[in-house]
Amino acid sequence: MAKAIKNILVVDDEPKILEVVCSLLESKGFHVFPAENGKKALELFDAENIALVLLDLMLPDCSGEEVCRAIRKKSRVPVIMLTAKAEENDIVEGLGLGADDYLSKPFGLKELYARIEAVLRRTEKDLIPLAVRNSWGNGDLFLDFEKNELRKKGNIQSLTPSEWKILSALIKYPGKVFTREELIETALDSGFESYDRAIDSHIKNIRQKIEDEPKNPVYILTVHGFGYKFGGESSK
Structure with missing residues (x-):
């Protein structure tokens, strides 16, 4: 049986980052949905069966934190935050909103892909207690x-x-x-x-x-x- 293609939502207002990250993920066999702002991101999230969200925190219309809150009100889909905010308090705050991982800019594509694989692997292999x-x-x-x-x-x-x-x-x-x-x-x-x-x-x-x-x-x-x-x- 062929493996189902996973949909990834990439949210970033920097065109070059959006282009490079989308190209990487498409080369790895993912179906990618790009969004340059929070409004489009939430529209795509509601319309498509998204498996993972890459979310920049600094967006032109609203903050990435607001987008993450909106997603968490309706879904447990994994979210990896991408941001230039690298202070520990910022990282803890982002995780506190429900993010599953946090990657500071600038980042390497190999590290980004490794983080994506790790998060998807965790969500696919749940730790199920002895009693369901x-x-x-x-x-x-x-x-x-x-x-x-x-x-x-x-x-x-x-x-x-x-x-x-x-x-x-x-x-x-x-x-x-x-x-x-x-x-x-x-x-x-x-x-x-x-x-x-x-x-x-x-x-x-x-x-x-x-x-x-x-x-x-x-x-x-x-x-x-x-x-x-x-x-x-x-x-x-």
Whole structure:
């Protein structure tokens, strides 16, 4: 059976970067949709079955952060941010919005393609817990990893691909304390090794979605000096 061609949305207002990146991805067998502004990017995202988004943060009509927020309201499709903002706080902020990776300009095409392959590989090989359907707190929290569905008090919550990876790893080994490095290796990718604060940002996002009191969590617990563990007791 022939492998399905993946659609990638490339968003950048610099024509030369748009041209070079699109040419690279087309040569690798992807179907590429270019967008030079946020409005067109969101129109293409809604119209096409996009597998991954390369998103510049500095766009002429709106910020890349706004585009990322709009995408995250309706999809968990992986997003790689491309930007000249290279400060650590900018990187952490971008990941906090739901981005899966962050590449600073100028970047090499080999590194860009390696990041794309890594992110797509992570999203294709989910860490599925031993039990496909899981419930905690007498139904307070319910996860169906077959359907990629998370419910908190009956309301569906959306997780990004990286958030699913981290939560899946924690749930698969309840009670095990994961260091940040282990979560990077198990749930993310070695490309994150310089930014272990990214794990903290993802954990914060997950807590906002599954905890009654994110600052006083009962499901994802911090083990000071070590890392994180899953503390929920199954209702089953």
